Amino acid sequence: MQNQARKQITLYSDGSSLGNPGPGGYGGILEFKGTRKEYWGAEADTTNNRMELRGVIEGLKLLKEPCDIEVISDSSYVIKAINEWLDGWVKKDFAKVKNVDLWKAYLEAAAPHHVRGTWVRGHDGHPENERCDVLARREAERIKSLL
Numbered sequence: 001m002q003n004q005a006r007k008q009i010t011l012y013s014d015g016s017s018l019g020n021p022g023p024g025g026y027g028g029i030l031e032f033k034g035t036r037k038e039y040w041g042a043e044a045d046t047t048n049n050r051m052e053l054r055g056v057i058e059g060l061k062l063l064k065e066p067c068d069i070e071v072i073s074d075s076s077y078v079i080k081a082i083n084e085w086l087d088g089w090v091k092k093d094f095a096k097v098k099n100v101d102l103w104k105a106y107l108e109a110a111a112p113h114h115v116r117g118t119w120v121r122g123h124d125g126h127p128e129n130e131r132c133d134v135l136a137r138r139e140a141e142r143i144k145s146l147l
Helices: 048-061 076-091 100-110 127-146
Strands: 007-017 022-032 035-046 067-073 114-119
Touching: 007 048, 007 127, 022 048, 022 127, 035 048, 035 127, 048 067, 048 076, 048 100, 048 127, 067 076, 067 127, 076 100, 076 114
Parallel strands: 007 067, 067 114
Antiparallel strands: 007 022, 022 035
16 A cells, blocks of 8 residues: 555535524535545534534545545635644644534544645535535434424
């Protein structure tokens, strides 16, 4: 395995909450060489930012080996944290940072990989982002109906 190139994975993700906080869902797509796997989940009482981040974490947890990953999301919070803020947050031990539990889970899930983030404008016709939005909303509505 040494000197082999890592798999290039694209992880599309979106989150949704009906109220902030309120019932929420996330949806994602993992893509490798044209093959796609969709995933989704929900929480009864959460925020939009938490669902945006959970979508990325859950996608990373599905990967079975170290990969080069491009995370594509309409969440500037998640993308800026991945690309710019996270190192500083770790250095200051997450002082005054929200969602510390999830950021620590992200760091654990991302550890074997090389991850970079790309921001896309939400609800702007990006096919994968639109599909992730559908998955996330569907899950938020589903969990709301169970409450």
